[in-house]
Amino acid sequence: SQTIHQWPATLVQPVGSPLSLECTVEGTSNPNLYWYRQAAGRGLQLLFYSVGIGQISSEVPQNLSASRPQDRQFILSSKKLLLSDSGFYLCAWSVQRQGAYTFGSGTRLTVV
C-alpha cells in the first residue's frame, strides 16, 4: 500500500535560520508531489508541485524553494527563514488524474 512520510511534526526555528523539510512516498512510482502551506486560520496555499525528478513548478514567489532529488522524495527548503514563513506545511502526492490526492500529517513550523 502507498504511504507518505513527512517530518518533523513540529519545528521551532529562529528568524534567519535555514529550513529543510522532507517528504517521502512509498508504494508508488512517478507520483506527482506537492507542498502546501496553511497559515493560522487560513486556507491551503499551493507552494510547489513536481511531476518528475528535477521538475519543480513554483506557484507563489517567496522565500522558499523545493527540490526533488529522487522519484519519491520532495524537499522544501529555505536559506533564511522569515516570521511570515510560520505555518502548517503539508506534503501530498497523486497519480495523475487517477484519483485521490493523499496528504501527509504535516509539519507545524513556528519561526521566532
Next chain:
Amino acid sequence: DAKTTQPNSMESNEEEPVHLPCNHSTISGTDYIHWYRQLPSQGPEYVIHGLTSNVNNRMASLAIAEDRKSSTLILHRATLRDAAVYYCILERSNYKLTFGKGTLLTVNP
C-alpha cells in the same frame, strides 16, 4: 484556476443526512470534481471525486448536475466525527488542486 463557491458554514444534526453544495460554473469538460475534508491540525482527507456521473463510496455520495456547473456532497448519516471543513475543488489537466475556503460543517449531537 477554476473557481468554486461554497457556503462558509453549515449545521447538521447527528444521524441526519447532510447536503453540501458547490457551484463551479466555469468548469471545463475535462475537470474532475474533488471533495476533501480537514480536521483541525490535520492534513486534508480525500472524500470522493468524479467527472460526470454520480459517485458513491463508503464515506459519501457525489451528485453532479447534468450541466456539471454544480455538485453536492451527500453524507447520508452525519456523525460527530464528520465535523470538519469540506473543500470542493476542480482538478484541471495541470494535475494540481487549488483549495478555496471550504465549508465548515458543524454536527450537533
